Amino acid sequence: EAGVVQSPRYKIIEKKQPVAFWCNPISGHNTLYWYRQNLGQGPELLIRYENEEAVDDSQLPKDRFSAERLKGVDSTLKIQPAELGDSAVYLCASSRGTGGGNTIYFGEGSWLTVV
Amino acid sequence: RKEVEQDPGPFNVPEGATVAFNCTYSNSASQSFFWYRQDCRKEPKLLMSVYSSGNEDGRFTAQLNRASQYISLLIRDSKLSDSATYLCAVSKQGAQKLVFGQGTRLTINP
Numbered sequence: 001e002a003g004v005v006q007s008p009r010y011k012i013i014e015k016k017q018p019v020a021f022w023c024n025p026i027s028g029h030n031t032l033y034w035y036r037q038n039l040g041q042g043p044e045l046l047i048r049y050e051n052e053e054a055v056d057d058s059q060l061p062k063d064r065f066s067a068e069r070l071k072g073v074d075s076t077l078k079i080q081p082a083e084l085g086d087s088a089v090y091l092c093a094s095s096r097g098t099g100g101g102n103t104i105y106f107g108e109g110s111w112l113t114v115v
Numbered sequence: 116r117k118e119v120e121q122d123p124g125p126f127n128v129p130e131g132a133t134v135a136f137n138c139t140y141s142n143s144a145s146q147s148f149f150w151y152r153q154d155c156r157k158e159p160k161l162l163m164s165v166y167s168s169g170n171e172d173g174r175f176t177a178q179l180n181r182a183s184q185y186i187s188l189l190i191r192d193s194k195l196s197d198s199a200t201y202l203c204a205v206s207k208q209g210a211q212k213l214v215f216g217q218g219t220r221l222t223i224n225p
Binding site: 031040042043044045048050056091095102104106107109 | 119121123157158159160161202204211212213214215216217218
């Protein structure tokens with residue numbers, strides 16, 4: 001079974017530029033997450049989707065971040081404009097169904113450096 | 116105060132030693148508990164879930180103390196390959212949202 005696929009793996013951009021990350025979850029997983037992980041810290045949830053619906057986006061900085069999950073499968077996370085503090089790893093994850101008993105699987109992450 | 120806290124380490128122990136990590140959580144509504152392992156520049160991967168009665172998987176033992184609101188991970192007979200960052204994670208009942216600690220970095224030395 002293929003895992004969570006993310007692209008690009010690495011991105012270096014200048015501040016104030018836009019950037020987008022793409023995620024393809026594990027087939028059949030209807031819950032999708034975007035986490036951000038800063039160096040030396042644990043992942044922090046940005047947004048969670050159940051199918052097409054964003055059910056938890058309370059920690060998404062909505063002034064510059066946006067996300068979408070059209071058709072309830074692939075998802076994109078966009079930052080516009082990027083700031084120096086956005087340098088981090090952006091992890092996409094997915095799980096089958098909802099409820100605390102479902103294992104969450106992570107992709108390898110998209111490493112963003114803003115210069 | 117962070118919702119989930121861990122000692123960041125680093126822990127440096129010799130091969131074959133026993134090492135233990137603790138993780139405290141502040142939300143008493145937390146119902147599901149996990150340990151994840153994260154290798155350098157890789158994604159977190161589920162190591163084991165933590166059950167109320169405690170559970171063991173080979174050299175790894177996880178314990179939950181609800182009264183004191185902490186979970187622990189014990190690694191016996193540590194191997195060089197156990198070197199990684201160990202992240203604890205908790206979620207509330209019915210909530211498919213994991214809150215992670217900052218991770219504890221472990222290095223096993225030959």
